[in-house]
Amino acid sequence: MGSTDADPTDANDPLAWARDHAPVLGEFVAADRERRPFDGYTVAVASHLEASTGVFIETLHEAGAAVLFAPSEPESTHGEVVRELDRREGVEAFAREGMTDEEFADAQHSLLEREPDLICDDGCELIAKVHADHPEVARVVVGGCEQTTAGIHRLEAMDDDGVLAFPVYGVNDTPMKRLFDDVHGTGESSLANVMITTNATIAGKTVVVAGYGHCGRGIARKARALGAHTVVTEVDPRKALQAHVDGHRVATMAEAAPEGDLFVTGTGNRDVIREEHVREMADGATLANSGHFDVEIALPDLERMAERTSTPTAGVTRYHLPDGRRIDLLAEGRLVNLTGPYSQGHPIEVMDTTFGAIYAAARDLLDADLAAGLYSVPDRLDRLVAERKLDALGLSVDELTAAQAEYYDDWEHADSSF
Amino acid sequence: MGSTDADPTDANDPLAWARDHAPVLGEFVAADRERRPFDGYTVAVASHLEASTGVFIETLHEAGAAVLFAPSEPESTHGEVVRELDRREGVEAFAREGMTDEEFADAQHSLLEREPDLICDDGCELIAKVHADHPEVARVVVGGCEQTTAGIHRLEAMDDDGVLAFPVYGVNDTPMKRLFDDVHGTGESSLANVMITTNATIAGKTVVVAGYGHCGRGIARKARALGAHTVVTEVDPRKALQAHVDGHRVATMAEAAPEGDLFVTGTGNRDVIREEHVREMADGATLANSGHFDVEIALPDLERMAERTSTPTAGVTRYHLPDGRRIDLLAEGRLVNLTGPYSQGHPIEVMDTTFGAIYAAARDLLDADLAAGLYSVPDRLDRLVAERKLDALGLSVDELTAAQAEYYDDWEHADSSF
Amino acid sequence: MGSTDADPTDANDPLAWARDHAPVLGEFVAADRERRPFDGYTVAVASHLEASTGVFIETLHEAGAAVLFAPSEPESTHGEVVRELDRREGVEAFAREGMTDEEFADAQHSLLEREPDLICDDGCELIAKVHADHPEVARVVVGGCEQTTAGIHRLEAMDDDGVLAFPVYGVNDTPMKRLFDDVHGTGESSLANVMITTNATIAGKTVVVAGYGHCGRGIARKARALGAHTVVTEVDPRKALQAHVDGHRVATMAEAAPEGDLFVTGTGNRDVIREEHVREMADGATLANSGHFDVEIALPDLERMAERTSTPTAGVTRYHLPDGRRIDLLAEGRLVNLTGPYSQGHPIEVMDTTFGAIYAAARDLLDADLAAGLYSVPDRLDRLVAERKLDALGLSVDELTAAQAEYYDDWEHADSSF
């Protein structure tokens, strides 16, 4: 056996691990390496500059694109990823570790001055700037993609005001993203981070999950599967009832507060756990958020109620209440699956599907000939991502026979009753 | 303890068991018994005349309606239910057991001549007739509800042709119906009927489920939960992938055919299991359908392939292939959960939710002031049914605080990312 | 396709369905048909005379035995099974449908006068009689097998008193029986019968399971898997804790009484649900027993508490309490999976494993050269049944390499820490 040091394929390649676990992008590379659909196009990418983003940039590049990339946030840049990409011809970094806010903004402007044809955006950073400060560039942009909720909100406002100068696909709400990212990705990674951080098992714990949307459903389902006693709180009676027949106890947060060992929020709203609930919790109750920023658990309430805080173990902030009870907050109330001390970031597979959807959307824009505006990603592109993933997994689906296709079209039986 | 014989409340009341297990309708009775929202209105009901339909009719009647009812199919009428209802003042039967086809049609016409204000229909039987043969009645009908896929198809055709004379709610595709009826109702009742009919356990069996829509998902999920080795076949790559991450093996029917112990179809299409698949099946493979009429399993193929058939146990048709293999078909390929020899019909709870949705839709039509046409049931009515069910279960949901409502409206966080 | 009527292989063969679903016995037939290990031996079988027993008798016969059989209970005899077996040379019935108690006893005595070499007993019926009334026969019996708890109790008493004249294997407590019969067989068939009888789903129901032994564990596990909210009551703190970490709520019956929708007993003890509990139950609570005779639910308490009873649907006895509450008892408190109106008896697969264990035990007695007394079934015989079942399923296990076998023997790592 040779030595470990001289490893050309992965020891020195900061993208190797991510590339190995990104089969959807790998399938697109295999499909498009010869065809080079992006040949002659310059694609701008703004994102957190970590390994999975690097694989996305590499995929665009192998499909013919010149790629310009900048961070979507100044602090999350992995220097070795930037350096690895930047030394490739046809890929150019407008990024490095440790940028100041000013340098960060300058880099985005410098990138835009290079007149990209397509913009794969995160938070509408580049698209907003190109409209505001580079209108002549905006006029020649072929199209854009946006992967975040916040970005889509800004785009909706721009679209309503009629200022969008090119078509943009809102790659955030596709079924494929929901399924992988929210139910399975968030569900499993949230619990894994809770388990490692608290050094505890889930079996037998009373786990209160706030919200039964995709994220909450994933967390509650996986927790119950591991043997937890799950309680779900909701504001929507239909989701509450779904939780009930899925085997979770339905309660208000006020009812659940005294019973939970672990509370996980995933509602997308603020103050889901607040003073009135904390007052009723048992000593040692543990709080985590898998939903939205750090607003789901009302931190100001905890700060106000506590006599003092401590850090009993890494990743845990303990709030000592005057009556002696301790409330343990994980990851400072931020996304426990992404920001806990042991978190490795969003699972690569999840990002693979999301970036696969962006890739398919970006490629589609080249030929789509859409008017300016914000668009949902067409079903056929979402299906394409699913097909790539199935190919990577080596799985096959049936095809409708001619008789079945006719039967289906005739009455739409499949759609209407199943 | 008194005697069993003189039982005024249920031994002699054919609606008692159904009424006890129909809490949603019970909540509507409790809510509307005083208000009598249907006071002064005559409601026509066409449906299978069994106990759960009786409870629905009773609910309308207690809410003030005069009710006229007729069968939606000549053979499914339970005489004791008809007699029990018919002896109430303000309820009138156009039905009895053992009607001929002619009597059946006559009864519907007689009913329509009584000029109902509202029509709760099944298969578009009454609505089609009223338009075709009683146009003067159609002009005064306030509105209608339709609960079946086939009926909605006919209504869509009428709507497209611009002939609908009044508004109709398509009460078939609501989330509440999907959840209770398809995932849980069909899922559990299909497996229970298979288990009883074959006198077998599900644990350890290889169960091939065709289709991963609501019905297929319910069957596959419940079978896996009981310990089956599940295989899912699909034509849609996204549903296939969902099955894959839900822990089911994904395969084509050709791949699955040699491996399955039990095959259950739930696609809504025809010929899902056909000669090419049966040829590969193991001796003793068992086939059941929970989907669509009796077309999902290609019976003509089985008939043609078999040397002869036998009935090894009640509810099982055994096809003897020339090479000695035996293929066992349950319930003649009809819906195994509804037509098997031990089937008690659709679970009452399921019908309770469906009839609850019809009740809410019918009541809404009185004030809705809609133009003629076919309408989806508004979300608020579906939520109302969920709320009634939660009330019946004694479960509560949270309410948004003012700050949360504002936060939600401001950015639509909840909707877009969860 | 030929006609259905002239079916030599199964339409006229009342053992066909059972034989098809008894792979373990089938494997023994395949293995021993040539060897004929029972050649020259006469085997007496007492059991419920239904199809699966018929397949067991057939298996003995094909392995060379002359078989004499009698019912273990006068009322459970299936005439067509008796007739089918009786017409084979070397098989002789001491049974027919509709025997009086006297005829039943006479038949057993007549059988014993034929001096069987081996006795496969049920409830110690034949073994007790042979010792009491045919001592000269007892002296020449090679050995016996007993499959029931009650029978083993009688045998233990006989063994303690030193009166047993030959060796007997207690084939009741083997791991294979526990696994198939109790956890999966009783678990699934109990719920299937409840679902069909009450025409209800399990999802969302609060199911209270009394006892967390093999039966209770099976019921609770399967109910939770289907989406129930499970509550387990126990008297043993370790089983209670196991239930807790398996995700069931642990409570006393007094605590659980007001919350349950469905109560299923499986403790093996009496009066597990009694007046003090019924007093606290909600209107409509449903009671079923999967455990022991009809004593787990205290029927005298229900009788005393109720004003009257009624039968709202087949298989349900409704107790009307003076305050208006209704308590619904399934299958008269007898084993709901065996005696409900839709029950098809113990699943054939389950009987296949149990009869397989009896077969292996009986065959072993021929060469075992054991002293008189009651014996546990040796592990190697239980493993043999498992191997036959694996063979039938086409599944393989690994074999220890020489190095692994040595490692294992050296330290017994596998046994002690895993």
Add this chain to the structure above:
Amino acid sequence: MGSTDADPTDANDPLAWARDHAPVLGEFVAADRERRPFDGYTVAVASHLEASTGVFIETLHEAGAAVLFAPSEPESTHGEVVRELDRREGVEAFAREGMTDEEFADAQHSLLEREPDLICDDGCELIAKVHADHPEVARVVVGGCEQTTAGIHRLEAMDDDGVLAFPVYGVNDTPMKRLFDDVHGTGESSLANVMITTNATIAGKTVVVAGYGHCGRGIARKARALGAHTVVTEVDPRKALQAHVDGHRVATMAEAAPEGDLFVTGTGNRDVIREEHVREMADGATLANSGHFDVEIALPDLERMAERTSTPTAGVTRYHLPDGRRIDLLAEGRLVNLTGPYSQGHPIEVMDTTFGAIYAAARDLLDADLAAGLYSVPDRLDRLVAERKLDALGLSVDELTAAQAEYYDDWEHADSSF
């Protein structure tokens, strides 16, 4: 709110987090703080000196014992735990971080010279030394407890040779330890560490679990619950069959090798995954061990087969095979749940139950008056630990009524058939 710094109760107390999550020991403290059953006794403790051990030592001390403690292994000592304990009167450390092997042995001898009355041992370290080198001390020792498999093996050898000078409880094989430690503790912590280390989800993965003992069963059950496609390999046909009806696919390792995404060993034997299997694995297959030391995966085979190794991410050793395939080994083949880069050690709850059993056993030895020899822990002590845990959880069990106790004793129904 006060500051975070001045935290007398936990910020400066390295036992705080563990103590909060050790309710069984907490219950023993509460029960024995007044009674002080260990008053006048000196207890020697050898163990890994981490926080949960500290809580155990504290529990003994609060129950009256003078405690002397030493490491059971030189490298696993947490200095802050040692210092925290050592400054208590009546507790004395024979340990510090960074001991040489010689210092480590010296420390154990120094401890034994202090003539402890009881020895709570780990790996038979102290008990072997006291017999070999301090025979005069061995003669006055009241008794001992041993918590590991390896230690029990040594004790069995000593017992067989008749050299044991005092009674020892083998606290390793109790049901409570098996349940918490193996099924739930190892099951969940193994998967959590795999998920974090590989930044992947379990849903949809083909997970091959070698061994279906308590550990393997825990891993396979939890993986399947999260949505994995599980395959189980076994050498015991009964365990294989149990896996089959629990819903796992049963295969030989040779059959499973080409299909697995993730392999987890838990057999307690060596070379479970070896060259013949690795040769068939897919590129990217991931190997982890949750069983026995680092021998279950044949590392020498991997070393020999690979051209070179690399470290694509922390905790992963990648073996590059000559044909280009990459095999990823987690945690160097050591216990993935204990030695992975993100592992926090055995879950505290698990150690709580184990140390609770040792505490109960040690306390029992004071009055048990046993002859010298190795003993199983009596059932009543295991039940006691379960009761303490139930008390801590606030859960209650039923008590047998007099009639039930009589019924049970009369026929032993509960024991024999459930």
